[in-house]
Amino acid sequence: MTLAVRDLVLPLAEFTLDVSLDLDARTTALYGPSGAGKTTLLELIAGLRTPQNGRIELHGRDVTNVPPRHRRVGYVPQDDALFPHLSVRQNVMYGARAMPDDVIDVLELAPLLDRSVKRLSGGERKRVALARALLTQPAVLLLDEPLAGVDVALRGRVLEYFVRIRDELAVPTLYVTHHMEEVEALCEELVTIDRGRIVAHRRM
């Protein structure tokens, strides 16, 4: 199993997140309304929050108490969190464990490498954040609403990059969204979450 979440519990302000989940697909959508607990679940898997109870396994290894730096999780938050004082190249290489050429080719980043991240469009920022996460050779990629903040006209094009990542780099991905068209274009499985509970899990 790529990612296994067992009885993961975290009380939140309006409900208690309580999730069990086994993921083996290349790309799984975590789908649900705003405030359903999607981002919180991603942060728990990335190690940025501590669950009250439960267990998280990545490729069979219990990582529940492993600090984020040792989890091998590629996390791309909704706001990209690009380091504003570093260039695109420095951002991309920040945690790199792999040679960057493939990722830079697939994401067509070569012309952007020497730019400041402040001069990037929304779509370019997503590609840089994605490359930065991929170059850590993550066991799983966690993408939190990766098309949020991207101009509507550019969304289709950015989505194509995610499809290429899925097909050419084959990193297991958990993709948070509340847009069904993204799920249909990209994902093999659909997990629906509402008020902290998994309410459906099906193949596309």
Add this chain to the structure above:
Amino acid sequence: MSAEELQILSLTLRTAALSTILIVPPALAVAWLLARRRWRGKSLVETFVALPLVMPPVATGLLLLQLLGRRGPLGGWLHRTFDVDIVFTWRAVVIAMMVMSFPLLVRAARVAFEEVNPRLEQVARTLGASDARVFATITLPLAARGIVSGMLLAFARAIGEFGATILVAGNIPGRTSTLSLAIYNLVQLGRDGEAFRLLGVAVVIAFLAVWTAEGFLRRSHDARRP
């Protein structure tokens, strides 16, 4: 300026610069702990750090005198162990400046650290960075301008320091007489012309320090914008 005035200016600038450099490591450590960690006794430490801002400087000087004098616990130990005296030397000037400007740097650095988006530090950790690397490559560079601004304010405060210094270092011409002490001394002696000349120097230094500090702060806000 006369040789005596240049000597006063030189001593003031050197001691203020040294005191500012010496408070940087502890002030950054305290500021980071206050900005980024929750711990028991935090509010007590916050209050203790701010005390020199609100206590009469002379009272702070008296405490330092008790602590650092030859009969004081720290001063006595330094004298016996290393044959080093603090009180009424340039070292006392530096220590008085450090104590009085420490809270200013802690406050500025704390605000600078708090303004760094914690999400950037979290993501750096998921990219494999240790806490030390996160601090050195993300937190510190993004807080740098705010910290430099705080250092300039601390430097300006050190230059203006009077109350604590006069008690713990005295006002010994050529050894511990800084700008503020010299101005006071000259006024006492009725040498108003020289006092006003030194006053002009003090105003220019303070103006430049605060003006540059404000400039750093403005650019700091621009730099953090994504």
